Amino acid sequence: xxxxxxxxxxxxxxxxxxxxxxxxxxxxxxxxxxxxxxxxxxxxxxxxxxxxxxxxxxxxxxxxxxxxxxxxxxxxxxxxxxxxxxxxxxxxxxxxxxxxxxxxxxxxxxxxxxxxxxxxxxxxxxxxxxxxxxxxxxxxxxxxxxxxxxxxxxxxxxxxxxxxxxxxxxxxxxxxxxxxxxxxxxxxxxxxxxxxxxxxxxxxxxxxxxxxxxxxxxxxxxxxxxxxxxxxxxxxxxxxxxxxxxxxxxxxxxxxxxxxxxxxxxxxxxxxxxxxxxxxxxxxxxxxxxxxxxxxxxxxxxxxxxxxxxxxxxxxxxxxxxxxxxx
Amino acid sequence: xxxxxxxxxxxxxxxxxxxxxxxxxxxxxxxxxxxxxxxxxxxxxxxxxxxxxxxxxxxxxxxxxxxxxxxxxxxxxxxxxxxxxxxxxxxxxxxxxxxxxxxxxxxxxxxxxxxxxxxxxxxxxxxxxxxxxxxxxxxxxxxxxxxxxxxxxxxxxxxxxxxxxxxxxxxxxxxxxxxxxxxxxxxxxxxxxxxxxxxxxxxxxxxxxxxxxxxxxxxxxxxxxxxxxxxxxxxxxxxxxxxxxxxxxxxxxxxxxxxxxxxxxxxxxxxxxxxxxxxxxxxxxxxxxxxxxxxxxxxxxxxxxxxxxxxxxxxxxxxxxxxxxxx
Numbered sequence: 250x251x252x253x254x255x256x257x258x259x260x261x262x263x264x265x266x267x268x269x270x271x272x273x274x275x276x277x278x279x280x281x282x283x284x285x286x287x288x289x290x291x292x293x294x295x296x297x298x299x300x301x302x303x304x305x306x307x308x309x310x311x312x313x314x315x316x317x318x319x320x321x322x323x324x325x326x327x328x329x330x331x332x333x334x335x336x337x338x339x340x341x342x343x344x345x346x347x348x349x350x351x352x353x354x355x356x357x358x359x360x361x362x363x364x365x366x367x368x369x370x371x372x373x374x375x376x377x378x379x380x381x382x383x384x385x386x387x388x389x390x391x392x393x394x395x396x397x398x399x400x401x402x403x404x405x406x407x408x409x410x411x412x413x414x415x416x417x418x419x420x421x422x423x424x425x426x427x428x429x430x431x432x433x434x435x436x437x438x439x440x441x442x443x444x445x446x447x448x449x450x451x452x453x454x455x456x457x458x459x460x461x462x463x464x465x466x467x468x469x470x471x472x473x474x475x476x477x478x479x480x481x482x483x484x485x486x487x488x489x490x491x492x493x494x495x496x497x498x499x500x501x502x503x504x505x506x507x508x509x510x511x512x513x514x515x516x517x518x519x520x521x522x523x524x525x526x527x528x529x530x531x532x533x534x535x536x537x538x539x540x541x542x543x544x545x546x547x548x549x550x551x552x553x554x555x556x557x558x559x560x561x562x563x564x565x566x567x568x569x570x571x572x573x574x575x576x
Numbered sequence: 577x578x579x580x581x582x583x584x585x586x587x588x589x590x591x592x593x594x595x596x597x598x599x600x601x602x603x604x605x606x607x608x609x610x611x612x613x614x615x616x617x618x619x620x621x622x623x624x625x626x627x628x629x630x631x632x633x634x635x636x637x638x639x640x641x642x643x644x645x646x647x648x649x650x651x652x653x654x655x656x657x658x659x660x661x662x663x664x665x666x667x668x669x670x671x672x673x674x675x676x677x678x679x680x681x682x683x684x685x686x687x688x689x690x691x692x693x694x695x696x697x698x699x700x701x702x703x704x705x706x707x708x709x710x711x712x713x714x715x716x717x718x719x720x721x722x723x724x725x726x727x728x729x730x731x732x733x734x735x736x737x738x739x740x741x742x743x744x745x746x747x748x749x750x751x752x753x754x755x756x757x758x759x760x761x762x763x764x765x766x767x768x769x770x771x772x773x774x775x776x777x778x779x780x781x782x783x784x785x786x787x788x789x790x791x792x793x794x795x796x797x798x799x800x801x802x803x804x805x806x807x808x809x810x811x812x813x814x815x816x817x818x819x820x821x822x823x824x825x826x827x828x829x830x831x832x833x834x835x836x837x838x839x840x841x842x843x844x845x846x847x848x849x850x851x852x853x854x855x856x857x858x859x860x861x862x863x864x865x866x867x868x869x870x871x872x873x874x875x876x877x878x879x880x881x882x883x884x885x886x887x888x889x890x891x892x893x894x895x896x897x898x899x900x901x902x903x
Contacts, residue, residue: 477804488812511834
């Protein structure tokens with residue numbers, strides 16, 4: 250497998266992307282870095298990184314910025330690290346693509362250049378969520394802010410295929426994100442989606458999932474429109490940040506609490522790791538002809554490394570073939 | 577001020593409601609308990625509670641259940657503790673109403689019996705949220721699952737009036753819950769709501785509030801449609817539960833960590849209190865002719881006590897007059 254990585258996407262790029270690629274190269278993963286070759290090479294020198302047989306650079310003079318209008322950027326910045334990378338994927342030069350850049354642009358680029366699988370109505374951004382009972386999938390997380398009822402069963406099917414293949418969860422229970430557990434709750438779209446999910450035999454539908462149960466882990470694949478999914482993801486992120494901040498404050502109050510913090514060190518580390526997005530790689534875009542992973546915009550080198558590993562598994566496990574079979 | 581309290585609403589009713597009313601009576605608040613008198617009196621005996629001059633009972637033979645269809649229940653169960661309580665409020669026998677019962681029924685009953693203020697398009701459920709910078713308001717939290725753009729400025733105005741009057745926050749900054757900070761983000765409804773909020777001079781609009789910033793506290797009044805607001809509220813609740821659960825596990829691992837837990841006791845207590853919904857009373861329903869508070873369904877006696885105190889302040893501070901002035 251060969252993973253194409255956008256060296257100029259993300260808040261900490263290209264530094265974290267180059268370092269993350271080197272971490273993955275240690276695991277014998279072949280990588281193509283796209284982006285301005287002279288900068289990448291001078292950064293490698295700066296970081297004391299020797300040329301590596303697992304890492305190839307493909308030059309791209311331009312880059313897409315966070316503030317760029319997605320579709321316009323994809324159409325006009327043809328020599329950007331993102332567009333060049335996506336073209337390499339489309340042409341079969343690599344097997345998967347990773348970018349921590351402009352989310353809208355990755356989504357637009359993936360749909361325009363890689364294209365959707367035949368029969369898939371909308372590609373969906375899926376996020377792996379750490380729950381009390383292991384990883385779960387939430388989709389859509391922002392690709393489609395407004396959804397028609399018929400999108401939901403496809404989101405559920407794609408999320409299930411991904412979870413089965415990449416995480417190894419068999420026949421995962423699907424939940425529809427809603428404001429109550431009763432079948433009669435929600436907007437008209439959600440009510441219609443419920444009916445369609447219920448009659449779909451390709452998935453293991455378990456009913457409505459109240460937002461308070463997202464981290465509980467009973468539902469392994471949770472489906473929502475992109476607005477709601479994105480909101481859920483960001484609330485989790487925000488609350489986690491507030492909580493760990495409060496905990497830190499609590500532990501640094503005085504000498505006694507600092508000693509406690511030392512005793513708790515291992516537990517605290519596990520706690521932090523459990524809810525750290527960096528541990529869980531990026532968000533796969535489901536419904537495309539090829540594997541694309543959107544890494545978190547503020548990814549550090551370790552998060553990029555994890556996203557590359559995830560892209561490698563995504564490509565190896567035949568997720569796309571499974572989705573295709575179920576359409 | 578006299579607060580009417582639905583003795584047969586909520587998972588722990590009537591026990592927690594009776595006990596909560598007695599706590600409030602200690603603060604010299606006059607209370608009318610509605611519900612089956614014989615049961616209330618026998619419960620009082622069971623709890624060793626003497627008749628109290630601050631507490632009156634108004635008999636209601638029936639009660640609305642959690643699974644009842646809201647509008648139907650309000651129309652048909654005329655002698656339920658909830659409907660009797662709302663009628664007492666409408667008739668001016670009391671100054672505010674508190675119920676921990678069926679949310680849909682409280683909303684339907686409030687709209688049908690208390691009625692909306694003239695000019696208010698929709699009543700909205702508002703929740704006080706503990707943030708890093710003090711209490712903030714999120715509204716709507718589930719009253720209107722689908723919203724028209726013109727509802728949002730009213731939600732913002734009502735939330736601002738409540739926060740100013742009850743919490744004492746002057747000219748609170750209003751944020752529109754969205755999936756990005758840019759003005760161009762969101763659904764069509766949200767985009768139109770943005771424009772209306774921006775041009776409204778009655779409020780202090782500060783732009784989009786990303787869901788990750790809800791607990792940060794920069795925005796004091798956050799507006800959303802009822803579906804999104806409800807989802808946010810429940811995610812916060814769920815994540816808080818997961819986190820405190822993980823922390824507990826961490827602290828009970830071995831003797832050393834248990835000693836740490838003892839040292840941290842005070843800090844942990846403060847931490848728990850900060851994010852405990854029971855501390856923050858119930859959710860005011862804004863836009864009605866009289867003050868109505870929906871307490872959390874799983875309220876214990878302390879939470880009921882807090883909701884009664886809140887109802888008392890709601891009635892005393894002239895929130896409704898302020899809203900009326902701004903319509």
